[in-house]
Amino acid sequence: MTPSVEQTGASVHIAGLCKYYRKVAAVDQVDLDIAPGEFVSLLGPSGSGKTTLLMSIAGFVFPDAGQIEINGETVIGKPAHKRNIGMVFQDYALFPHMTVFNNIAFPLRLRKFDTGEVARKVDQTLKLVRLEGLGDRRIEQLSGGQQQRVALARAIVYEPGLLLMDEPLGALDKKIREHLQLEIKNIQKSLGITVIYVTHDQEEGLVMSDRIAVMRDGCIMQSGSPRTIYESPNCEFVADFLGDSNILEGELTSAPRNGFATIHIGDGITIEGKAPASRAKGEQVKCLIRPECLTLQPSTNGRDNRDNRLPGKIAETIYIGQATRYYLAVGTGHSVCVFEANRDDTPQPQIGAPVEAVCSRNNVMVL
Amino acid sequence: MRRVHPGWILFYTLCGLIIAFLVLPIFIVFPTSLSPVSYLQFPPKTISLQWYRELADNPEWLASALLSIRIGLMAAAISVVFGTLTATGINRARFRGKEVITAILISPMIVPVIVLAIGIYYLFVDWHLIGNPLAIAAGHAVLGFPFVLVNVSVAYQTLDPSLEQAARSMGAGPFTAFFKVTFPLIRSGIISGALFAFITSFDELVIALFCADIHNTTLPIRLWNGIRYEMTPVIAAVSSIIFLTYIVGYLLFETVSLLRLRNSRRAARVGGGSEGLHPLQGNIDDTIS
Numbered sequence: 257m258t259p260s261v262e263q264t265g266a267s268v269h270i271a272g273l274c275k276y277y278r279k280v281a282a283v284d285q286v287d288l289d290i291a292p293g294e295f296v297s298l299l300g301p302s303g304s305g306k307t308t309l310l311m312s313i314a315g316f317v318f319p320d321a322g323q324i325e326i327n328g329e330t331v332i333g334k335p336a337h338k339r340n341i342g343m344v345f346q347d348y349a350l351f352p353h354m355t356v357f358n359n360i361a362f363p364l365r366l367r368k369f370d371t372g373e374v375a376r377k378v379d380q381t382l383k384l385v386r387l388e389g390l391g392d393r394r395i396e397q398l399s400g401g402q403q404q405r406v407a408l409a410r411a412i413v414y415e416p417g418l419l420l421m422d423e424p425l426g427a428l429d430k431k432i433r434e435h436l437q438l439e440i441k442n443i444q445k446s447l448g449i450t451v452i453y454v455t456h457d458q459e460e461g462l463v464m465s466d467r468i469a470v471m472r473d474g475c476i477m478q479s480g481s482p483r484t485i486y487e488s489p490n491c492e493f494v495a496d497f498l499g500d501s502n503i504l505e506g507e508l509t510s511a512p513r514n515g516f517a518t519i520h521i522g523d524g525i526t527i528e529g530k531a532p533a534s535r536a537k538g539e540q541v542k543c544l545i546r547p548e549c550l551t552l553q554p555s556t557n558g559r560d561n562r563d564n565r566l567p568g569k570i571a572e573t574i575y576i577g578q579a580t581r582y583y584l585a586v587g588t589g590h591s592v593c594v595f596e597a598n599r600d601d602t603p604q605p606q607i608g609a610p611v612e613a614v615c616s617r618n619n620v621m622v623l
Numbered sequence: 624m625r626r627v628h629p630g631w632i633l634f635y636t637l638c639g640l641i642i643a644f645l646v647l648p649i650f651i652v653f654p655t656s657l658s659p660v661s662y663l664q665f666p667p668k669t670i671s672l673q674w675y676r677e678l679a680d681n682p683e684w685l686a687s688a689l690l691s692i693r694i695g696l697m698a699a700a701i702s703v704v705f706g707t708l709t710a711t712g713i714n715r716a717r718f719r720g721k722e723v724i725t726a727i728l729i730s731p732m733i734v735p736v737i738v739l740a741i742g743i744y745y746l747f748v749d750w751h752l753i754g755n756p757l758a759i760a761a762g763h764a765v766l767g768f769p770f771v772l773v774n775v776s777v778a779y780q781t782l783d784p785s786l787e788q789a790a791r792s793m794g795a796g797p798f799t800a801f802f803k804v805t806f807p808l809i810r811s812g813i814i815s816g817a818l819f820a821f822i823t824s825f826d827e828l829v830i831a832l833f834c835a836d837i838h839n840t841t842l843p844i845r846l847w848n849g850i851r852y853e854m855t856p857v858i859a860a861v862s863s864i865i866f867l868t869y870i871v872g873y874l875l876f877e878t879v880s881l882l883r884l885r886n887s888r889r890a891a892r893v894g895g896g897s898e899g900l901h902p903l904q905g906n907i908d909d910t911i912s
Contacts, residue, residue: 337795
C-alpha cells in the first residue's frame, strides 16, 4: 500500500523575522533554515510565539520585519492561498457542511482537477490515512482521531511541498495521540514532505521530529536534533522544558580541561561534569543532571569514590508505574530527583534512609 | 389521589391568563370579520362572508397587498446584502470601539420609528423619491438591516474562524472561501434575518405613510385609512387573511425545516452503515454546493 504519489519537500528559509503586538514581540528576530523533507517541531510553552511563527509562514499573520522564503522564493506579501502550503489545524477545521469525500476533494476542485482524477486522488489519500470507505460519512459522525486523519488527508491530497501543523493532536486521548504521532511521521517520511509542527508537548516533539526548535518569548532558544536538545541543552530553560531535570547551582573549582571540570555544589560536595571551555575557574554555574542518569545506592560514607556521588536522605518517594521517583535532600538546600525503574528486585529505600545518588561525569552538564 | 400543591394551581392560572391576554385579541378579529353588519361588532349575531366577497370584488386591496409584498422583498434584499456585509466586517475587524459601532448600527431597533420616518422623509423629499416603491423599501431596510446584522453576527459567533483559514490555505481566494465555506454555514442566520426584515416591512405603517403617495398605497396604509374613514369589517377580513397567511407560512417553514432535519439525520444513519460504498455515491448535493 505504498503511495504512488511522489512529493518532494520544500525548503524554508526564515531570517530576522519579527512580529509585534502593541510593542510586545510575539516573534523576535527568528532565523530558521529547514531542509527539504525535514520534520521540524516548534516546541515551547503557550505564548512563546510558535503559533505566530507558523501563521506567518502560512500567510495568516503579517510579520513586521524579516524574510520568509519557500523553495528560495520570498512569500512576504504573497496571499495565503497562493503559497501552496498544506495546513492542519488544532481544532481540525473540517467543513461541517461537506462529507469526508468533499472535504478532501475541496482543494482538488479548486485546482480544477476533473471528476475522475478527484475521485482517484481522494481514494488514494483516504487509503493512506487508513479511512477507506468512509468517504460518504458526515464529519460529525467521525471520532476525534478520524477527524484528524481527514484533516491530514485534506492537507496533503494536493501534494504541497510544505505541511504546517498547529498542535494537531492536542485534543486527543493519550493512546490515540501516540498512535497518530507515529502514523503522521510515517506518512511524512513516505511522501518526503517538509513538515513544520507546533506543539507544547515535549514528548511529541521528541518522538516525531528530525529537529526541534525550542521557543521562548518569541525567540528560538535552541535548535537541534531531539538527542542534542535533550542531552546537551544550551540553557536552563531548554533543560527544564524537555523532560525532568535536576539543576544544581555551584562554583567551578577547576578550569575546564579536555571538556571536563569540577564543580563545588556546597557542603563539601564536589562533582565532575562536562563544561564548555569558555568557563573559568571560580565562576558561578548551573549544572544539569537528568533524573534517569542517577542511580541510588546505600550510603558508602565516602569509601566509594569512582563516580559522582550526591549523599543525602530520601525525602519523598512517588510511584509512577514503570518507575519510582525519589526526591533526595542533598546537603543544605538541594533537592535531587532520581528515577529508578521498577523491577522486582529493586530494593525500596524508606523515607529518611541515608543513600547516595550516583552518576558518571558524562551525565553532568555545566550549562 | 395525588395532592396538588395550591401554589401550582396559582402558577398555571397565572400562565393561562398571560397567554389569554397575549393571544385573545388576535382571535377577536376573526369572528368580527364574519359579521354581516357594516360596523365592527363582537361577537357577531349572525355569520356571513359578505366582507370577504366585498374584498374579492375590490382590486385595490389586492394591489396594495402585492405592493407590500414587493416592497417587503426589496427591503429584505437590501437588508440582507448590507446586513451580511456589515456582520462579516465586524466579525473580522480587530479594532477598539467595535461594540460602539455595532450599537450605532442596530440603533434603528431602538430609535422611535417616527423619528426615523421624519428623517427619511426630509431626505427623500430633497431627492424627489416620495412615492417611489424602492424608496419605501429603502426606508424599511433601515428597520430590517439590524435584524440581519444581529442574526448573522450570532451565526458568526458559532462559526470556527479557522474554517475560512483552512479554505485559504488549500488555495481558495477570499471570495471562493467565503462563498464555498462561510456562506453555507451562516445561511440560516441570513434566512431568518431576511424573514424578520420582510415581515417588518410588510406591516410597517409609519415610514410608509411618510414616503408613499396616492398611487402607492401599501397594505398597512390602506388598513389604516380603512380604520379612520370606514370602520367596516372589511378591515377585520383583511387582518384575518394576513393572520392566516402568517400562520400557514410559519407552519410551512417549520414543516420544511423539520423534514430537512429528519432527512439529514436519515442520510447520516445511512452513510454510517455504508462502509465500502464508492465515495462518489451520495455526494451529489454536496458536490454542487
